[in-house]
Amino acid sequence: MTRLAIRGGTVITAADEVVADVLVDGERVVAVATPGSVPFAADTEIDATGRYVIPGGVDAHTHMELPFGGTFASDTFETGTRAAAWGGTTTIIDFGVQQMGGSLRAGLDAWQEKAAGQCAIDYGFHMIVADVNDGTLKEMEALTGEGVTSFKMFMAYPGVFYSDDGQILRAMQKAGDTGALIMMHAENGIAIDVLIAQSLARGRTDPRYHGEVRHALLEAEATHRAIQLARVAGAPLYIVHLSAQEALAEVAKAREMGLNAFAETCPQYLFLTVEDLARPDFEGAKYVCSTPLRPLEHQAALWRGLRNDDLSVISTDHCPFCFKGQKELGLGDFSKIPNGLPGVETRMDLLHQAVVDGHISRRRWIEIACATPARMFGLYPRKGTIAPGSDADIVIYDPAATQVHSAATHHMNVDYSCYEGRTTTGKVRTVLSRGRIVVDGDGYLGSAGHGRYLTRDTCQYLR
Numbered sequence: 001m002t003r004l005a006i007r008g009g010t011v012i013t014a015a016d017e018v019v020a021d022v023l024v025d026g027e028r029v030v031a032v033a034t035p036g037s038v039p040f041a042a043d044t045e046i047d048a049t050g051r052y053v054i055p056g057g058v059d060a061h062t063h064m065e066l067p068f069g070g071t072f073a074s075d076t077f078e079t080g081t082r083a084a085a086w087g088g089t090t091t092i093i094d095f096g097v098q099q100m101g102g103s104l105r106a107g108l109d110a111w112q113e114k115a116a117g118q119c120a121i122d123y124g125f126h127m128i129v130a131d132v133n134d135g136t137l138k139e140m141e142a143l144t145g146e147g148v149t150s151f152k153m154f155m156a157y158p159g160v161f162y163s164d165d166g167q168i169l170r171a172m173q174k175a176g177d178t179g180a181l182i183m184m185h186a187e188n189g190i191a192i193d194v195l196i197a198q199s200l201a202r203g204r205t206d207p208r209y210h211g212e213v214r215h216a217l218l219e220a221e222a223t224h225r226a227i228q229l230a231r232v233a234g235a236p237l238y239i240v241h242l243s244a245q246e247a248l249a250e251v252a253k254a255r256e257m258g259l260n261a262f263a264e265t266c267p268q269y270l271f272l273t274v275e276d277l278a279r280p281d282f283e284g285a286k287y288v289c290s291t292p293l294r295p296l297e298h299q300a301a302l303w304r305g306l307r308n309d310d311l312s313v314i315s316t317d318h319c320p321f322c323f324k325g326q327k328e329l330g331l332g333d334f335s336k337i338p339n340g341l342p343g344v345e346t347r348m349d350l351l352h353q354a355v356v357d358g359h360i361s362r363r364r365w366i367e368i369a370c371a372t373p374a375r376m377f378g379l380y381p382r383k384g385t386i387a388p389g390s391d392a393d394i395v396i397y398d399p400a401a402t403q404v405h406s407a408a409t410h411h412m413n414v415d416y417s418c419y420e421g422r423t424t425t426g427k428v429r430t431v432l433s434r435g436r437i438v439v440d441g442d443g444y445l446g447s448a449g450h451g452r453y454l455t456r457d458t459c460q461y462l463r
């Protein structure tokens with residue numbers, strides 16, 4: 001068992017910022033102490049003077065290898081979790097998928113098989129519920145007891161993952177009874193499909209129309225409906241990938257009423273806009289995701305929501321598709337562009353840039369990227385903080401270094417970067433996953449299979 005001392009860095013958690021030594025024995029943190037105050041014979045000494053020492057990122061929304069639009073997300077569990085480690089994320093929660101007509105159990109088993117022995121960092125699963133029936137509802141209860149405590153449902157994508165209001169209500173009632181959390185993709189997919197058909201019939205086939213038909217009001221309407229259904233069911237609710245200020249207003253209203261309503265947004269909604277979707281020569285396809293990118297004015301509302309906790313988590317919704325051969329499936333028909341963006345490697349850095357830009361504080365950075373996702377999905381304090389007893393998932397971060405983002409240098413298995421050429425301040429230097437150094441400067445020391453499957457408690461915020 002390796003004993004490791006990280007000395008003299010600024011240790012930042014959601015609660016504190018303190019210059020300290022972090023002492024690690026094997027896989028766990030054993031002390032956070034005033035520098036030099038605790039005698040500790042370490043095998044490895046790391047000088048973190050001038051650096052931040054932060055918990056490894058917890059990305060609660062990724063889709064490695066997701067089948068979508070006739071193809072598969074281009075990161076495997078091996079490549080995607082390696083890229084996550086490079087970017088300072090040490091836990092992901094991905095989504096197993098229930099097939100139509102299939103069981104939740106079969107879906108979970110299939111995703112366990114994809115991930116087993118492949119992951120560089122620890123991982124858990126939510127389940128995508130695509131087919132609500134009596135059997136599914138029973139299985140929700142069983143899986144919750146086994147540590148799969150959250151279930152994603154879709155008000156979008158009719159014919160694929162879509163559930164109607166009755167199905168959603170039934171699943172919410174089950175969640176209300178068992179303490180599970182329903183994660184909602186809140187867009188009115190039935191109305192959107194009408195607008196897609198009308199748009200294509202008018203010859204409006206470019207990627208930019210993806211953003212136009214997925215109207216902000218249809219996100220807000222679905223968010224409102226999901227909240228009311230959750231109220232009727234007596235269930236907590238977590239809205240995923242929220243992008244529209246009108247949808248945020250619905251969440252804010254629910255929270256003001258004291259409801260257990262939570263929401264995440266993603267870096268793409270804070271750093272990219274519809275201008276990117278409108279890039280010429282089909283380049284806009286690189287920015288097609290759902291919910292879609294919004295006009296610039298939505299960003300101020302999202303930053304405000306992040307500061308006042310109406311938005312409590314930043315996840316990536318990492319779901320990469322290569323431009324060549326995958327995004328190109330939608331040439332001449334934006335509705336055939338596979339939905340999703342790469343992001344698992346860039347989240348921690350973009351959020352540090354948000355600190356540099358004055359949008360959020362350093363502690364809020366750690367809260368929304370590490371501590372709250374861990375609490376929301378039942379992993380705290382094992383994950384999401386640096387404290388005695390926590391897993392030694394630790395990032396040593398250089399706040400002064402700059403980097404230029406590029407597909408030529410990133411580690412995600414995708415042929416473009418959404419942030420190509422953009423400079424951000426701050427860089428991951430060293431990453432520990434359960435006490436093992438997996439990234440050291442420019443070197444990768446991790447391995448497929450180091451990452452362990454995580455069973456999770458229920459949401460730790462429910463009142």
Ligand code: URP
Pocket residue numbers: 063185241288289290291317319339340341
């Ligand atoms: O565009 C997206 N978000 N793709 C991934 C699937 C989903 O809806 O999260």
Ligand code: ZN
Pocket residue numbers: 185240241290291
């Ligand atoms: Zn979604």
Ligand code: ZN
Pocket residue numbers: 061063317319
């Ligand atoms: Zn997603």
